[in-house]
Amino acid sequence: MTVTATPRTLSGVSTIERARLRLKAHPLALDAILAAGVLVCMVAGSFVDPHGEREVSWGLRTPDGLSLVLIALAAATLVFRRRAPMAVLALTGTFSLIESVTGDPRAPVAMSAVIALYTVASTTDRLTTWRVGLLTMTVLTGASMLAGPLPWYAQENLAIFAWTGMAAAAGDAVRSRRAYVDAIRERAERAERTREEEA
Numbered sequence: 001m002t003v004t005a006t007p008r009t010l011s012g013v014s015t016i017e018r019a020r021l022r023l024k025a026h027p028l029a030l031d032a033i034l035a036a037g038v039l040v041c042m043v044a045g046s047f048v049d050p051h052g053e054r055e056v057s058w059g060l061r062t063p064d065g066l067s068l069v070l071i072a073l074a075a076a077t078l079v080f081r082r083r084a085p086m087a088v089l090a091l092t093g094t095f096s097l098i099e100s101v102t103g104d105p106r107a108p109v110a111m112s113a114v115i116a117l118y119t120v121a122s123t124t125d126r127l128t129t130w131r132v133g134l135l136t137m138t139v140l141t142g143a144s145m146l147a148g149p150l151p152w153y154a155q156e157n158l159a160i161f162a163w164t165g166m167a168a169a170a171g172d173a174v175r176s177r178r179a180y181v182d183a184i185r186e187r188a189e190r191a192e193r194t195r196e197e198e199a
Contacts, residue, residue: 027082028079028082028083031078031079031080031081031082032079034078034081034115035075035076035077035078035079036075038075038078038111038112038115039071039072039075041108041111042071042074042075042108042109042111042112043068043071045108045111046063046067046068046071046108047062047063066098066099066102067099067109070095070096070098070099070109071108071109073091073095074091074092074095074096074109074111074112074113075112077091077092077095077112077116078092078112078115078116081115081116081119082119082123085116085119085120085123085124086120086132088116088119089113089116089117089119089120089132089136091116092109092112092113092115092116093113093116093136093139093140095109095112095113096109096110096112096113096140096160097139097140097143100140100143100144100147100148100160101143101144101147101148110140110160110163110164111163113136113140113164114163114164114166114167115167117132117133117136117164117167117168117171118167118168118170118171119171120132120171121133121167121168121169121170121171121172121174121175122171122172122174122175122178123171123175124175126172126175126176129168129171129172129175130168130172132168133164133165133167133168134168136164136168137160137161137164137165137168140160140164141157141158141160141161141164144156144157144160145157
């Protein structure tokens, strides 16, 4: 059952709920907002030195041109994450792989692959989620450990491992919860129909 946002249904609804219904009616716009937020986070993260002496230092690092191009491409790809989740994961994973091997491994291009992996996990079955999740985790972490300029034990490499694993687990949990709620709703509707038929 889908809810359409009409003036009659929105009259008694709060402003936040109204905005949520409008965004739900336009998922591409919601994904564009998400992609813009991810772009801002990746660009900001690429200029930050997390290894400052006392605190995080801004402006001590400057990412190269390739890193900025890969960040922009990865963020733009996220706009289509609901329409083609596997293709978006493949593209963002490729951009992350290129960045971890050729550029500054601290440029957070992998953030886009983490979000794409979460989307795949929340829209597919558990077996596909764990296969794709393990593949993504192994390829990105292995490439940055073996071919990247940092030592294999660097925290940036371990962060890729941890974030990809958490994205797959979180997406799987969301999918399971959604299926559980749908099953409860369907049972309640079936019970209501049965009561009406008996009446």
